[in-house]
Each structure stands twice: as C-alpha cells, then as structure tokens.
Amino acid sequence: MHVLTKLSSLKTPELFLKHVESLGIDIPLDTHIHQLTDSPLMNSLRWNNRTIGNRIAVQPMEGWDGTTSGGISEAMIRRWRRFGESGAKLIWGGEAMAVRPDGRANPNQLILIEANREGIGQLLAALRQSHREHWGKTDDLVIGCQLTHSGRFCRPNDHHRWEPRVAHRHPLLDSKFGVTESCLLTEQEILGLIDDYVRAAKLAHAIGADFVDIKCCHGYLLHEFLSARTRQDAFGGSLENRARIVLEIIQRIRKEVPGLGIGVRLSAYDSIPHEPNPETANDSKLGQGRPRAHDHLIPYQWGFGMNIQRPTEVDLTEPLQFIQWIRGEGVDLLNVTAGSPYYTPHMLRPAAFPPSDGYQPHEDPLLSVAKHFHVTKQIKQENPGLLVVGSGYSYMQEHLAASAVHNVRVGWTDFVGIGRTVLSYPQVLTDAVLQGTSQRKLICRTFSDCTTAPRNGLPSGCYPLDDYYKGTETAEAVKRIKSTF
Numbered sequence: 001m002h003v004l005t006k007l008s009s010l011k012t013p014e015l016f017l018k019h020v021e022s023l024g025i026d027i028p029l030d031t032h033i034h035q036l037t038d039s040p041l042m043n044s045l046r047w048n049n050r051t052i053g054n055r056i057a058v059q060p061m062e063g064w065d066g067t068t069s070g071g072i073s074e075a076m077i078r079r080w081r082r083f084g085e086s087g088a089k090l091i092w093g094g095e096a097m098a099v100r101p102d103g104r105a106n107p108n109q110l111i112l113i114e115a116n117r118e119g120i121g122q123l124l125a126a127l128r129q130s131h132r133e134h135w136g137k138t139d140d141l142v143i144g145c146q147l148t149h150s151g152r153f154c155r156p157n158d159h160h161r162w163e164p165r166v167a168h169r170h171p172l173l174d175s176k177f178g179v180t181e182s183c184l185l186t187e188q189e190i191l192g193l194i195d196d197y198v199r200a201a202k203l204a205h206a207i208g209a210d211f212v213d214i215k216c217c218h219g220y221l222l223h224e225f226l227s228a229r230t231r232q233d234a235f236g237g238s239l240e241n242r243a244r245i246v247l248e249i250i251q252r253i254r255k256e257v258p259g260l261g262i263g264v265r266l267s268a269y270d271s272i273p274h275e276p277n278p279e280t281a282n283d284s285k286l287g288q289g290r291p292r293a294h295d296h297l298i299p300y301q302w303g304f305g306m307n308i309q310r311p312t313e314v315d316l317t318e319p320l321q322f323i324q325w326i327r328g329e330g331v332d333l334l335n336v337t338a339g340s341p342y343y344t345p346h347m348l349r350p351a352a353f354p355p356s357d358g359y360q361p362h363e364d365p366l367l368s369v370a371k372h373f374h375v376t377k378q379i380k381q382e383n384p385g386l387l388v389v390g391s392g393y394s395y396m397q398e399h400l401a402a403s404a405v406h407n408v409r410v411g412w413t414d415f416v417g418i419g420r421t422v423l424s425y426p427q428v429l430t431d432a433v434l435q436g437t438s439q440r441k442l443i444c445r446t447f448s449d450c451t452t453a454p455r456n457g458l459p460s461g462c463y464p465l466d467d468y469y470k471g472t473e474t475a476e477a478v479k480r481i482k483s484t485f
C-alpha cells in the first residue's frame with residue numbers, strides 16, 4: 001500500500017531533493033528564484049515576428065460554466081481576467097472550444113461558431129484588458145484558442161449521457177463510454193470535421209487570437225486518431241494515415257487563414273487505462289490506481305507514445321516523427337502533455353487527492369511530474385527550433401518556481417505551463433520571481449475539487465481556496481460528494 005509523502009512537509013529544497021533522490025528520479029531545483037533582472041523566466045522570446053514577453057504560459061483550463069448554446073458566462077469572464085492578471089505572456093488556448101455543437105465534452109463547453117463570435121471575442125478582450133491593467137502592456141502577450149472535438153468523451157446535451165464519436169474501437173474503453181460500431185466516424189464525416197476546424201480557425205483569427213491550438217491530447221478525438229492502428233481507411237493503420245486528419249487541418253488553416261499561428265497540444269505519451277484497485281478500497285476511500293488487465297492485448301494497438309510490447313512504458317518514436325511532420329507544415333508551438341483525464345488522470349494531473357472518478361495515488365505523484373519534465377526535455381532537445389511548453393507543474397507546490405526557473409534556464413522547456421494552480425493563485429510565479437514572495441495559503445494542494453465538481457454535473461473552480469467559490473452552495477455540494485469517496 002503506497003503511503004504518500006505530503007509535499008507540504010518537504011519544506012526546504014534540501015528535503016525535497018532528498019525525497020526525490022529516494023524515489024530514484026531527477027527533478028532539479030534552482031536556488032536563486034528572486035532575481036529582479038535576468039531571471040530566466042522573465043526573458044522574452046521571438047515568435048512569428050512577435051515578442052512573447054516571458055516564459056510563463058497559462059494552460060487551457062475550462063470551467064464547465066458556459067451557456068448551453070456554447071456561449072460565455074460571468075464566471076468565465078472572471079477566469080479569463082485572472083489568466084490576464086497572472087502575468088503570463090503566453091495564454092495557451094484559454095480553454096477548450098468545440099468546433100461543432102455535438103463535439104462538446106459537456107453541455108457547458110464553449111463552441112467556436114458564428115453565433116458565439118462576439119462572446120468569445122469578449123473573453124479575449126477581457127483578458128487583454130486585465131493584463132494591461134496589471135502589467136502595463138499587451139504587445140508582448142500572445143493568446144491562442146484551443147480547438148477541439150471531444151470524440152469518445154462527448155457529452156454535448158446531458159452531463160450524464162455519453163454521445164461518443166470515435167476514431168477506432170477500444171477493447172478497454174468502449175464499454176465504459178457506450179461505444180458501438182455506429183460511433184465510428186466515416187470518411188465523409190471526417191472531411192466535414194476538417195471544414196469545421198477551418199471555420200473555427202477563421203473565427204479565432206477574426207476575434208483577435210494570435211494562434212489556434214489543434215488539440216491532440218487527453219484522449220479527445222484528434223489524439224485518438226493518432227492511435228487508430230485498427231482503422232481500415234485512409235485515416236488509420238500506418239502512422240502516416242493516423243496523422244492525416246491533423247496534417248490536413250493544419251495545411252488547410254495555413255492556406256485559408258495565412259496570418260494565424262498554429263500550435264499543437266500533444267499527449268506525447270500515455271499508458272494503459274487505469275482503474276481503482278478494489279483490494280485497496282474501503283467504504284470511504286477509492287482504491288489505489290492500477291493498470292487494467294492487458295496481458296491478452298499484447299502487442300498493444302490502442303495507444304500513442306507507448307511501447308506496444310510493454311505498454312506502461314513510454315516510447316517516443318512515433319510522437320517524435322509526428323512532431324517532425326507538423327513542424328514541416330509550419331507548426332512552431334508545441335505544448336507537451338500526457339495521458340487522459342478519463343483513463344490515466346495521474347499522468348496528466350499529478351495529484352495528492354483523486355477526483356471522484358479517479359483513484360488514490362498508487363505511486364508518488366512526483367514520478368508523473370518527473371516524466372512530464374524529462375519527456376519535454378527530450379522533445380525540446382531533438383527540436384531546438386520549436387517553442388515548447390511543459391505541463392504538470394502544479395503538484396510542485398512551494399517548489400514550483402524553483403523547478404520552473406531551472407527547467408527554463410537549462411533549456412528543458414521554453415515555457416512553464418501552469419494549470420490548476422492558476423485557478424487558486426494566478427500570480428504564483430510572478431510573485432515568486434519578481435517579488436520574492438509567495439502566498440502559501442493560495443498554493444494549489446491538488447485537492448481535485450476542480451475536477452470532482454464537473455464530474456458530478458457542477459461547474460469547475462477552486463472550491464477550497466478561491467473566495468469566489470468558497471462557501472457557495474456548490475462548494476457545499478462538492479463537500480458532500482467528497483464525503484462519499
């Protein structure tokens with residue numbers, strides 16, 4: 001039974017590094033974080049004839065809090081304003097935006113269609129305005145829109161009803177998400193979907209986005225296509241075929257929206273879907289995670305960035321090839337992430353506490369953090385000309401700034417992407433680097449309420465630490481849900 005060492009107990013860099021060493025992994029820290037001039041995190045970069053003012057990126061963080069027609073809400077505007085206040089100069093996507101109504105992951109996800117053009121434009125404007133109010137200028141602020149189709153995880157009409165559309169059948173996931181043969185996208189539908197991406201990219205450009213992210217991560221549709229080995233048509237089988245839909249979307253956007261930058265958020269590695277181990281569960285606790293039984297499925301055909309003989313191990317051969325191809329089409333921004341929130345959440349969002357649809361940690365979450373950092377490093381080293389954003393930083397808590405500065409200084413990544421901790425403490429990095437201070441009480445402790453809430457049909461948010469959500473009826477409802485697992 002794995003017993004977790006709480007990160008908040010590792011108060012000094014020495015204690016942290018000793019613990020990391022005992023785990024047999026490597027997560028270096030820098031000792032000089034507060035540097036008024038010349039902090040590696042504050043160095044600008046050139047991109048697309050523009051300057052990006054520093055090395056802090058806000059990861060896309062959706063809130064399950066839009067209108068049911070895919071439009072904006074007050075809570076959303078507030079979140080985007082806080083993204084602007086963070087001081088980050090790269091806003092990677094803001095949050096997932098579906099390219100068509102039935103491609104939404106939930107009934108409250110944004111849809112980037114003509115009807116929502118004005119509202120989503122307001123989100124970008126609100127972010128720029130709050131950034132200007134706090135940081136004085138926006139000419140070095142770069143904002144993207146994240147374009148998505150949620151594929152296997154579509155729930156466009158009801159928080160509790162899956163309406164999946166898939167790239168391929170999956171022996172371990174189909175039954176959980178209600179996938180049948182009729183959910184497979186046809187070639188004709190794929191061609192229509194490519195048009196939807198191009199339409200959404202045109203709208204993103206029109207409302208002032210600097211780039212679009214063609215989201216290829218977290219098990220959503222375009223990520224799933226990359227593992228469509230069992231698909232029989234031009235969009236499955238060989239890696240060339242599996243990458244075709246993404247490459248065609250990129251080529252079309254390049255041609256039809258020439259001024260718009262293009263980035264890709266990629267789950268560069270993955271693992272076998274995990275499940276709670278019932279032997280370690282009790283009445284009030286989910287079991288610890290374990291990979292689902294898969295010995296009968298070797299060589300494993302249903303993942304991307306995994307060793308097909310030993311699928312719990314990373315194999316970057318295909319992801320590196322894919323990155324070469326997208327670079328060849330002009331993509332110069334890559335956001336490296338991993339796994340899926342629905343079947344390998346510990347990889348994507350290392351956490352001390354699971355969400356209601358997850359499992360207790362079966363290993364120290366720092367193992368997942370280290371994997372993020374080292375895979376990102378390898379990708380960056382093999383692609384020096386590519387601007388790379390790293391993920392998985394929030395679990396670092398009080399050591400976040402020290403690892404961020406290290407990773408940027410030595411070139412393991414160009415940008416440090418921050419996700420959950422932006423919800424509780426948008427200025428977590430700028431405070432540490434520019435002021436030499438940190439408000440410990442605002443640091444994300446990875447309670448996972450921001451995921452438990454939406455898994456139960458409620459809007460996301462930082463219920464434990466953000467005053468806007470604290471003490472609300474929804475916060476009470478989240479507490480009640482948490483008492484049951």
Ligand SMILES: Cc1cc2nc3c(=O)[nH]c(=O)nc-3n(C[C@H](O)[C@H](O)[C@H](O)COP(=O)(O)O)c2cc1C
Nearest residue numbers: 059060061062095096349392393394418419420450
């Ligand atoms: C509430 C919530 C919403 C998220 N929304 C998105 C999203 O819209 N698009 C996306 O690519 N990732 C999304 N993610 C994943 C984050 O961008 C990020 O990769 C993850 O939280 C790990 O980074 P962190 O350790 O800094 O939190 C979300 C995660 C959470 C917890």
